[in-house]
Amino acid sequence: MTQTSGIKATSQIEKAVKTTAAEAEQVARSAADTARDAGLEEAEQTADALHRAADAFDAGSIQTAALSQLAQTVNDMADTLREKPLDALIDDVAVFARKNPAIVLGGAALAGFAAARFLKAPDVRPAQDDPWSGHLDAGADTGNLPEGS
Template sequence: MNTSNSPTTGAGAAKNPADPVLGEARRAAGDVAAEAKTLAKDAQAKMAELADDATQQARSFAETNKSRIAEQAAAFSGALGKAAAELEQSDQGTMARYARDVAHGIDDMSTALRERGVDELMQTVQDFARRQPAAFLGAAALAGFAAGRFAKASARRPAGPQTGDGTAGDTDFGAAGSWRGTGHYAQTERGH
């Protein structure tokens, strides 16, 4: 005869008092898991929406600046063409040829910027980077250097009103000195 206090199995088995609690815990865990899945899907949808918005804004920004850059490139190409003509007149044919070649290249780039969409331009750049990685890195470094110089030069411009000679008016830039109407940066002494 079995005298142990172990529960019996079968139809007449006594129920464990923890069973209802375990069942409720399992249902709660299932509810939490379902809610977590719903939240994850919602977050993923929101992230995709934000990414699409950012992509559209980047495209719009690129399209706007593409036109501006194309105009500036065309103007620069024209200036190089004039410089090439002047070089030819002063018997510097080799330099004139180089200047004209660069002007044609810039003019071609300007035309491509005007005629192609942003996606097509990006594909062209990616293709070039795959075919000529060293040239691409060199061009990227040169572009970065030029952008840095441009930013540095732009930061030095005085923000004051312009006078008739193209220089800034009497605008004070703080303790280090001030701009005067002469267009020169004058050091000033301040008692600090």
């Protein structure tokens, strides 16, 4: 292989890598935008549910105050997600991770344990479509019921 063909091959490889990286970045950004939109919708629904729960209590109660504060916090979080560009959110997460590595590692460990527990859980489904099948008569000893029952 001559030096010219080696340079040409290297240039083609670099171009392919850059193209692939750009495509991967676009896919990741699209997935992040989709996740952000889903998170925003969930946060708005949660805030609405918290407001409705607060309305169920007396106006001056501590429950109303706590639920209203929690709803406002969720609304503020949703506003931040909505207003900040994706790059700024990623930077904020990176800064938080650098400042609080124990929290991030603890959260990652907790998520890992939860995922492992979920994946190890047995597949428990009723044999039929009826959600109560096997529950109503489980352990019942119908032979020993008193007369007239």
